Amino acid sequence: MYHVGPEHIEYAALGVFILWTTWFAFNCGSMESISSGKQLHNSYSFKIYHAITGRIALNMVVCAGSGGLMAIIVAGFVQLITDADSINTNEIANGILSCLVAITGCCAFVTPWVSFAIGLVAVWFYHLGCYIEYKLDLKDTARVVPVHAWSGMLGLLAGAFAEKSYLLEVYENVCSCQELNLSNMEFNIGVSLAHQLLGALFIIAWS
Numbered sequence: 001m002y003h004v005g006p007e008h009i010e011y012a013a014l015g016v017f018i019l020w021t022t023w024f025a026f027n028c029g030s031m032e033s034i035s036s037g038k039q040l041h042n043s044y045s046f047k048i049y050h051a052i053t054g055r056i057a058l059n060m061v062v063c064a065g066s067g068g069l070m071a072i073i074v075a076g077f078v079q080l081i082t083d084a085d086s087i088n089t090n091e092i093a094n095g096i097l098s099c100l101v102a103i104t105g106c107c108a109f110v111t112p113w114v115s116f117a118i119g120l121v122a123v124w125f126y127h128l129g130c131y132i133e134y135k136l137d138l139k140d141t142a143r144v145v146p147v148h149a150w151s152g153m154l155g156l157l158a159g160a161f162a163e164k165s166y167l168l169e170v171y172e173n174v175c176s177c178q179e180l181n182l183s184n185m186e187f188n189i190g191v192s193l194a195h196q197l198l199g200a201l202f203i204i205a206w207s
Contacts, residue, residue, distance in 0.1 A: 009089050016093040020064060023100050027060060027107050028053045031170075052170060056107045059115040063103040064096050067119030071095025074123060091127075094143050098126035098151040105155040108170055109162035118158050125150045153200050160192035 031053050071092040079087050102122040103115055110118070129146030140146070164187045 012090045012093045016096055019097060020100065023060065023104075024057055027056050027104055031056060031108060052108055052166075055166070058112055059103055059107045059110060060100065062112045063107075063115040063119040063122070064099045065119065066116045067099030067102075067123050068092065068096045070120050070123040074127065094147055095123045095126055098122045098147050101148055101151040102155040102158065105152070106159045106162060109166045110158065111163060114158065114161045118154065122151050122154055125154045153203075156200050156203075157193065157196045160189055160196045162192075 071094075072087075074095070075087045075089070075091050078084070078091075099119040099122045102118050102125070103110075106118075107115070126143075126146045129150035130143060133140050133145065138145075
């Protein structure tokens with residue numbers, strides 16, 4: 001297992017608590033801003049799409065919750081096989097943050113069950129990123145790359161599992177993007193996943 005240096009556990013826990021709670025303002029607030037902005041450019045009566053905002057919040061809670069449990073299981077297993085004195089709570093904290101990163105890009109478009117699965121997988125993506133950093137002898141004490149880059153790529157790939165009805169709800173009703181003609185589009189998870197993967201590769205190449 002890759003080495004984790006000494007950190008302040010209480011500060012890490014406080015940081016996760018602050019980020020987790022304020023993350024709702026970021027994701028849910030973005031939807032409120034989009035729907036409010038629509039009213040500024042159209043003559044429609046003022047209407048906030050609370051159903052979409054509620055789905056965003058629910059998906060965030062489900063994803064971070066499932067990922068948090070998976071992070072605890074992984075940390076407990078590592079403690080057993082390494083005979084450590086205690087569970088590494090910092091890895092649990094980073095696991096939760098990884099889940100929040102992974103769900104951010106698709107939180108308005110996926111079901112809670114997909115969010116649950118994203119949380120489980122995000123923790124493993126995070127640990128994979130940490131292991132690669134360890135093997136390459138890269139110094140990243142805050143685990144910035146595994147948390148944001150690896151989990152962000154998972155969130156991009158997870159967009160392939162978006163619900164068509166949710167996409168229509170957001171892009172046609174909220175953003176007024178009827179020119180996209182999404183209602184006549186055929187949605188295939190395999191094709192969508194290939195598109196998302198291609199996009200991820202372009203992002204990596206561009207970076």
